[in-house]
Amino acid sequence: MKKKIAVVFGGQSTEHEVSLKSANQVMNALDKNKYNIIPIAITKSGHWLIGRSGKKYLEDNLKKANRKDGVPKKYSSVGSSLIPKKFPEIDLVLPIMHGSFGEDGRLQGFLDMLKLPYAFSGTLASALAMNKEKTKLIAKVAGVKVAKSVTLKKSKKFDLEEIISKLSLPIVVKPIELGSSVGVDLAKSKTALKNAIKTAFTHGDEILLEQFIKGRELTVAVMGGEKSKVLPVIEIVPKSSSWFNYQAKYKVDGAEEICPADIPSKIYKKAQTYAIKAFESLGCLDLARADFIWENQSENLYFLEINTIPGMTETSLAPQAAKAAGMDFPEFLDKIIQTAVEMSRKV
Template identity: 35%
Template sequence: MSEIKMEKLGKVGVLFGGRSAEREVSLMSGAGVLAALQSQGVDAHAFDPAERSLADLETEKFDRVFIALHGRYGEDGSLQGVLEQLNIPYTGSGVMASSIAMDKIFTKKIWQNHQLSTPNYAVLTPDTDLSLVPAELGLPLIIKPPHEGSTIGITKVNAAAEMDAAYVLAAQFDDEVLAEEFIQGRELTVAVLGMGADAYALPIIEIVAPEGNYDYQNKYFTDDTKYLCPAPLDAGLTEDIRKMCVEAYRAINCEGWARLDVLLRASDNQPFLIEINTSPGMTGHSLVPMAARAAGMSYENVCMEILKTARLKIKPDTKKESS
């Protein structure tokens, strides 16, 4: 990544908290990022968009921001659009890539168009005959809201009689609901840094959760989940999965950083892309810092490298400016 002198970084806002269902996790992520940047001498300041107007970023003359918000209003392109309007460089993906990655249904369509492996799925609405879905996708299957993360609103449906309750839960968060083929196998995650031809994958992490249940509690608040990094996979399979994840990242036009979740089917070792997170967690239990450590990067190092990539993605209208 390009070298930027400390003084060039200027006044930095660390955006965390926010109004999404993932606020609690974002508060933990942002506190870690803020401390890391300050420890490296960065003039970094906490900024919670749930408590302050984004216009304050301009009036208080912030030079760039590190986005440590998760979920809606931070990871979905809406914040990125405001920052483009305010002319304040920001970390992570741009407006379009953030918006697409936030929508699991749209993301799957793009991956399928690029011939990238992802589980079969169906889109559920109030008009859908839920009794027909198990025959289409098989049982068990997964039902989840397509715009939430951190396993919020997700249900593993083991019997057709559970469909209605699972749909009602997910529909609390989204008008459309995603039903997805269940992949029995190992759970992996892959962090990708950079952009375009320079994007690269960090070491793969395998997640071994209690009873295979990597839920909100086991993600963030217990030490019972085991993380194997680098994942114990043969070299060829490791390379294939990392290559697939970089291709999936590029297909969405992501940049800066992201984390992709992958399931490795037990029956044949075929990997399936599940989702991509364009503003991943940076808590003490989070996976990007873990993968970075395996690649020889400290938490502080990876925060600095991400901050250095902050930029505006929309080019100015030069014709208008010159007229």
């Protein structure tokens, strides 16, 4: 008997368009002989479109997702507010959402209240992993090396000279709860730092200032289950910038991705070990992807963050790693669904 899989996508975050691209490829790759797919679109206005209306929303807005200005909010104000009883009977929710409202525990908590099983991490792990400061604190306790950082709150005063003294320029400035490198900047001067802080605060009330580590960028996906399985390490070599910013991530040929990474075995194993430690200490489930910086000319490997719903197009980093491990994209999705269904039955 086919499983009913509800694919939830869109949402009110700045990563709405990224979600549409991921969801489109996921739904195309899911085996139609195994699954009945129920599209559920969440518009930028927060309306839920289930089934045919969700599919139509994706079809109508997928091309707009590739435009610089993305999907206009005025085209999102259709449909009606979600009424839980309207949910069709489903076996599993597959949330293909990134950033606020979809990856930060709020959607997961809502699904918990509805008693609907879902893939990827639960409410607590999702909320913790979305907050870069909390993620680093937990990873550090688990024995994972992290870069020095300072957290700023919009409501509190701060001293730029003191920050520069502690972290040294250049300094990486990040919104504390966004993904896909949205709002991230590398400040190389005091003036640039002041401007980057101002910009980052437009994305939220807290930001993270982090010591810049000059080195090679690595990422490691971990799959959950009875025992965590680590996938091959990928090295990311930015081409359009000196570091892996938003443009490098989503611009065509913005970065070269080498899988498996051609790095010393000691660093390779350390990256995989650190990834599992971060995954398990935060309580992640099914799949997550941890990002690292390997400092040039040393054996220091620094953990940056973990993504509980990483990019899910066929050429995204986690699916690439799965392919290197012998799983094509449909098989990779099968494994995520199978693990999520099995684990939900044990709760």
